[in-house]
Each structure stands twice: as C-alpha cells, then as structure tokens.
Amino acid sequence: MIRVLLAEDQAMLRGALAALLALEPDVEVLGSAPDGESAWRELQRLKPDVLISDIEMPGLTGLELAQRIQRHELPIKVIIVTTFARSGYLRRALEAGVSGYLLKDAPAEQLAEAVRSVHRGGRAIDPQLALEAWSEGDPLNDRERQVLRLAGEGQSAGQIAAQLNLSHGTVRNYLSEAIGKLGVGNRIEAYRLARQKGWL
Amino acid sequence: MIRVLLAEDQAMLRGALAALLALEPDVEVLGSAPDGESAWRELQRLKPDVLISDIEMPGLTGLELAQRIQRHELPIKVIIVTTFARSGYLRRALEAGVSGYLLKDAPAEQLAEAVRSVHRGGRAIDPQLALEAWSEGDPLNDRERQVLRLAGEGQSAGQIAAQLNLSHGTVRNYLSEAIGKLGVGNRIEAYRLARQKGWL
DNA sequence: CTCCTTCGATGACACTTGTCAGAAACGCAA
DNA sequence: TTGCGTTTCTGACAAGTGTCATCGAAGGAG
Numbered sequence: 193m194i195r196v197l198l199a200e201d202q203a204m205l206r207g208a209l210a211a212l213l214a215l216e217p218d219v220e221v222l223g224s225a226p227d228g229e230s231a232w233r234e235l236q237r238l239k240p241d242v243l244i245s246d247i248e249m250p251g252l253t254g255l256e257l258a259q260r261i262q263r264h265e266l267p268i269k270v271i272i273v274t275t276f277a278r279s280g281y282l283r284r285a286l287e288a289g290v291s292g293y294l295l296k297d298a299p300a301e302q303l304a305e306a307v308r309s310v311h312r313g314g315r316a317i318d319p320q321l322a323l324e325a326w327s328e329g330d331p332l333n334d335r336e337r338q339v340l341r342l343a344g345e346g347q348s349a350g351q352i353a354a355q356l357n358l359s360h361g362t363v364r365n366y367l368s369e370a371i372g373k374l375g376v377g378n379r380i381e382a383y384r385l386a387r388q389k390g391w392l
Numbered sequence: 393m394i395r396v397l398l399a400e401d402q403a404m405l406r407g408a409l410a411a412l413l414a415l416e417p418d419v420e421v422l423g424s425a426p427d428g429e430s431a432w433r434e435l436q437r438l439k440p441d442v443l444i445s446d447i448e449m450p451g452l453t454g455l456e457l458a459q460r461i462q463r464h465e466l467p468i469k470v471i472i473v474t475t476f477a478r479s480g481y482l483r484r485a486l487e488a489g490v491s492g493y494l495l496k497d498a499p500a501e502q503l504a505e506a507v508r509s510v511h512r513g514g515r516a517i518d519p520q521l522a523l524e525a526w527s528e529g530d531p532l533n534d535r536e537r538q539v540l541r542l543a544g545e546g547q548s549a550g551q552i553a554a555q556l557n558l559s560h561g562t563v564r565n566y567l568s569e570a571i572g573k574l575g576v577g578n579r580i581e582a583y584r585l586a587r588q589k590g591w592l
Numbered sequence: 593c594t595c596c597t598t599c600g601a602t603g604a605c606a607c608t609t610g611t612c613a614g615a616a617a618c619g620c621a622a
Numbered sequence: 623t624t625g626c627g628t629t630t631c632t633g634a635c636a637a638g639t640g641t642c643a644t645c646g647a648a649g650g651a652g
Contacts, residue, residue, distance in 0.1 A: 204473065207500020208408030215411055273404065300407020335599085346581035348638065362600050368640050378608090378640080380580060381546030535629085548608070562630055568610050578610080578638090 194311045197240040198224035199231035199257065200273070201249045205296075209244070209273075209303070216304045228252020232260060240268060242307055247274040247281060255281070258288035269310045273303070278390025280330055282317070292316035330391040336370040339363055341392060344383035394511045397438055398424035399431035399445040399454065400473070405496075409444070409473075409503070416504045428452020432460060440468060442507055447474040447481060455481070458488035469510045473503070478590025480530055482517070492516035530591040536570040539563055541592060544583035 196219055200206040203226065210221045222238045225231035227250045235243060243261070245254035252260075258270045271292030272285050285293050291310040294302060295318050306316035332340070342352045349363045356363070371382045386392050396419055400406040403426065410421045422438045425431035427450045435443060443461070445454035452460075458470045471492030472485050485493050491510040494502060495518050506516035532540070542552045549563045556563070571582045586592050 202475070202496045203499045204494070204496040204503065205405055205408065205500075208405065208412040211415055211500070212408040212411040275402070294404070296402045296404040299403045300405075300411070303404065344580070346576070346578055346584060348578070350638085359601055361602060364639065364641090365600085368642085371640075376546070378546055378548070380544070384546060550608085559631055561632060564609065564611090565630085568612085571610075 194219050194242060194307055195238070195240045196221050196242045196244060196307060197231070197234055197238055199226075199228065199243065199245040199249065199254065200224065201226050201246060212300055213304060213307070216307075219304060219307060226250075228254065228257050231257055235261070235266070235268065241311055242269045242271060244271045244273055244303070244307070247272060247276065247285075255284050255288055258285060258290045262289040271303075271306055271310055271316065276390060277318075278388065280390030282390075284390075286317075293318055330389070331373040332370060332386065332391055336366050336373070337386070337392065339366040340370050340379070340383055340386055343367060343379045344387070344392075394419050394442060394507055395438070395440045396421050396442045396444060396507060397431065397434055397440040399426075399428065399443065399449065399457065400424065401426050401446060401449045412500055413504060413507070416507075419504060419507060426450075428454065428457050431457055435461070435466070435468065441511055442469045442471060444471045444473055444503070444507070447472060447476065447485075455484050455488055458485060458490045462489040471503075471506055471510055471516065476590065477518075478588065480590025482590075484590075486517075493518055530589070531573040532570060532586065532591055536566050536573070537586070537592065539566040540570050540579070540583055540586055543567060543579045544587070544592075 247254040270290040275296045292306045309316045353360045353363045447454040470490040475496045492506045509516045553560045553563045
C-alpha cells in the first residue's frame, strides 16, 4: 500500500485527485492540504511515502516544500503536478530533489503510474519538458527579477525605486538590462516572457 | 441515473472529475471532451442530461458552447466549472442560459450536489459571485477593449495603430480613455484590471 | 596593496506615454 | 435641413521610459 499525501490549493481538483487515486487498489490517500504550510505539518504527522504537490500555492510553494523535505532528509518522494510547462520550474524542482514532475495536461492515469514508479525508486518526468529544461538558463539576476515583477504589476520606475530603496535611475537601468537580456522591446514584453519561462 | 458529459481541456482534471462523479451512485459519466468542438459533437451523439464545462478551452469556449445549446434549444442543463471568479464571465454565462456556475476553488463534493440540483430544474451559482455579477458593468467599448488587449501584449501605440488601421494618436486616446474609465494609472494596470474582471 | 568585479547612482538624450482641447467626417433622427 | 452622437484625427505639453557612458564605494583575489 503506497501512502500518499496531496497538496493542492484548488479544492475541486484536490478532491477529484483524491477520488481518482482512491480508485487504485495499491494507493492510500492519507489526506490533503490546501497550502504549503499545512502540507508541511501533515507531512510530519502522517509520514506518507509520496507527496503530490502543486507549485503555485498560497504561502509556501510546492518547490519550497520540496526543498524543505530535501534539507530535512525526510524519506518522502515528491511528485510535482502543475499547470505550467515552464522549464525554469522543472529545473528548480529537480534541484530540490523531486522524483516526479507532471503537467495537469497529462492524462489522469499517468498520475497513479507516476506514484508507483516513484515509490519503486524511479522517476516520472514529463519527457518534452525534460529536454528543454537544461538547455535554456535564466539570464536574470535577483534585482532584475525583483524589478521586473513589480513593473509587471504596472508600477512606475519611481514607485519601484521607493519600494526597494533604490534610485529612480537604478531601477531604469535594471529594467533596461532585463529588456536587453531577454531580447524584447519594453518592460511589458520582458515581464510576459520571463513569466512564461518560469523565471519570474 | 443522471447522464453527464464532461468538457475540460486539462486532461488531469478531466480524468479526476470523471473518477469523482463515477463514485456517485446516481450519476453516470457518458464521456468527456478536451475542447469545445468535440464536446459539441459528443453532445449531439450522447444526448446527456447535464454538460459540465470549463470556460477557457481551445477553439470553442464553454460560454460559446452554452450559447449554441441555448440557440438549438437542446434539453441539456449546463454547469460551468472555472478557475476564474470574473463577474463578466458569470454574467455572460447566465445570459447563455447556464444553470450552474462553480469555481474550481469550491469543494469537490459541491459538484455532485450541483449536478443533482440542476437536474431537478434548480440552479447552482456560486453565491459570492452572484452578488457582484449584476452590480458591476463593463465600461469599455469595443475599440478600447481591442486596443487594451494589444497593449497588454507589450505593443506600443504605433504598432497597435498599424494593426488596427488607426493613427498613433487615436490609439493613445483610446488607451487614455480606458485608463480613465478604469480609474488606474497606466496601460499595464488597466490591462490587468480588465482581464481580472473578465472584460478583456 | 593593487586589480577586478559587483552594486548602485548620475546625467543626458531620444522616444513613448498619458492628457487634453479642438476639429473633420459620417450616419441618423427630428 | 439642422442638430446630435460617434468615430477618428491632430497638435501640444508634461511625465515616464529605454539607453548609454561614466563614476564612486565595497569586497574579494592575487
């Protein structure tokens, strides 16, 4: 019996996945959590074999959760299930020692298959994604990422500067750098591209 | 036995929802479709009692699907299940005669409940959303929407003008109008707000 | 101690953006 | 016909944006 814990913020999907896995005779769903922090608590209480987690959750993300499991050397395999085919996410996930990375676009049967494979000590990585993950690196540094995130919310250089305790001009320099590195024409395109690639 | 058809592009969720509904003794899942057009074909072939559909799907959206069902006066109840708590979406859905509108944030059990309620001739509308749906109207006209969409992709006033056969200045006027109507400070915020409200 | 790199700041320039007042062109209704 | 509303355009101005060369401070590496 493979003991599984689910972390997923969207209630409908959380419940549906639990139902799906409960149909498998060799899988037991111990419980589920709607955010990263409560998943971490449940994890320590229930000691599952496998954690299935979304990435984008309130508070602690799935990637941070995986990192924490890695640092504490818990004997728990992690499978990430996410909407986003972003190579940056996959790379960070692999660095955090996850065993599986599936897209929500993948057929539902694949999830149970992944749980078994991972429990046997194997991996379950979306093959398409695996290819491009190591080819393209994130060219942005921390400041550029930070500034770009705020610019993407519609903030002006001045507002961003005030928030980060930088000067107006420095913020514009970082934005200009980011725009150049990404090969686009303005802050909006830069934001969209970085977001799409999972670099944000 | 309530006969149900599922339309949802995300394969994982589609399979999981089917598993969830299959657990209900009074519900039968006839099949599922990954996009609007194939849902329409399956609909005519299988003649289900209830269609459960996502909104954002490739090709035909869930809202367009509901409209088509309404125009053809098919005796099929529609339940929309979507990520987006956008009042504009709900309003358009209600105009298209849907009987249910649930968020993917809602608990999974609510779906089976909604299927039964709708099959009995009732409605199942997310209560929070129902309130604001009729209060806030979309203040944008067609041109403003069009221009804002392109601006949101990072295009400059000049590029947008070329695409719409307008002058540089006219595009800026429309953007200025939209920014004013939405009470925000620049095109980026305007785009984000309009998008969030489902006006885009 | 120098040399080098990184981080942040400055000033100047051209261009884009947001705002506003005004006007030409068109359809439509009284 | 006159008048109204809608759509589009124009020009002008202030503010914000993107680029670039340059500069100073701090922190290693040799």
